[in-house]
Amino acid sequence: MLLIDSLTKRFSIESGTVHAVDGLSMRVAPGEVFGLLGPNGAGKTTTLRMVLGLLEPDDGFAEVAGIRTSKDPFAAKAKLGFVSASDGVYPWLSVREMLLYFADLYGVAPQQATARLKELASVMQIEALLDRRAGSLSTGQRQRVTLVRGLIHDPPVMLLDEPTRGLDVVGVQTIFEYIEHLRAAGKAVVVCTHRLDEAERLCDQFGLLHRGRIRYRGTLNDLREETGREHLVEMFVDLMNSTDPALTEDHA
Numbered sequence: 289m290l291l292i293d294s295l296t297k298r299f300s301i302e303s304g305t306v307h308a309v310d311g312l313s314m315r316v317a318p319g320e321v322f323g324l325l326g327p328n329g330a331g332k333t334t335t336l337r338m339v340l341g342l343l344e345p346d347d348g349f350a351e352v353a354g355i356r357t358s359k360d361p362f363a364a365k366a367k368l369g370f371v372s373a374s375d376g377v378y379p380w381l382s383v384r385e386m387l388l389y390f391a392d393l394y395g396v397a398p399q400q401a402t403a404r405l406k407e408l409a410s411v412m413q414i415e416a417l418l419d420r421r422a423g424s425l426s427t428g429q430r431q432r433v434t435l436v437r438g439l440i441h442d443p444p445v446m447l448l449d450e451p452t453r454g455l456d457v458v459g460v461q462t463i464f465e466y467i468e469h470l471r472a473a474g475k476a477v478v479v480c481t482h483r484l485d486e487a488e489r490l491c492d493q494f495g496l497l498h499r500g501r502i503r504y505r506g507t508l509n510d511l512r513e514e515t516g517r518e519h520l521v522e523m524f525v526d527l528m529n530s531t532d533p534a535l536t537e538d539h540a
């Protein structure tokens with residue numbers, strides 16, 4: 289379970305203060321896929337950085353499986369998996385070496401790590417790649433390896449940042465199957481993406497973020513009822529064009 293309560297982060301810049309994340313609250317249950325969506329600069333990355341314990345909140349907190357990320361970032365990290373479009377691999381290690389190395393970093397016992405690797409290699413179809421040098425993999429093969437890496441310590445909460453960016457149709461399909469696997473395995477999943485069409489197909493719950501605040505939250509049907517719009521893309525355009533001060537109040 290991921291719980292975020294009144295999370296707030298401000299940055300001082302030359303011209304004043306940016307309210308990057310402004311009292312954000314959300315909850316993601318096991319087996320649920322939550323789409324954290326927003327235009328450029330909405331506050332998605334800043335939110336993820338605080339959940340990952342990389343950035344100290346000014347106010348509020350994030351709890352991963354009951355552990356507060358700002359209080360015990362190491363314990364919280366062990367409960368988190370993170371997959372990002374910009375993930376790299378260690379080119380000189382074999383895939384097996386690299387994945388076991390990451391398992392070790394997360395404190396997974398060697399026997400358990402080997403068993404976990406076997407299981408995930410089968411699910412993500414990378415058995416034939418395990419003894420290849422990571423640097424020799426194609427983009428699609430590397431993607432599968434980084435998806436396995438995010439799960440090697442069996443975390444209950446998964447964060448996926450722009451997981452389909454730069455991928456072809458087969459790569460995108462792999463991500464869809466991976467998210468189905470996460471849902472079936474009872475992970476609490478957060479997906480940040482600009483691909484609203486994909487989010488509609490993938491996510492159970494949505495948070496539409498604008499200027500650091502969640503403006504709409506709920507299932508797609510909840511959002512449709514609230515906004516009178518059918519698709520996320522129309523809801524977004526309305527949100528960004530809105531003159532309603534409650535929606536557009538400038539926080540910078």
Ligand SMILES: Nc1ncnc2c1ncn2[C@@H]1O[C@H](COP(=O)(O)OP(=O)(O)OP(=O)(O)O)[C@@H](O)[C@H]1O
Nearest residue numbers: 299301306308326327328329330331332333334335
């Ligand atoms: N270190 C920083 N110093 C100053 N301002 C920052 C810093 N990090 C983020 N910001 C500002 O905070 C706001 C939110 O940025 P953030 O990167 O979280 O948005 P985002 O939703 O991830 O955007 P994108 O979709 O473009 O990646 C932006 O106005 C950004 O300029």
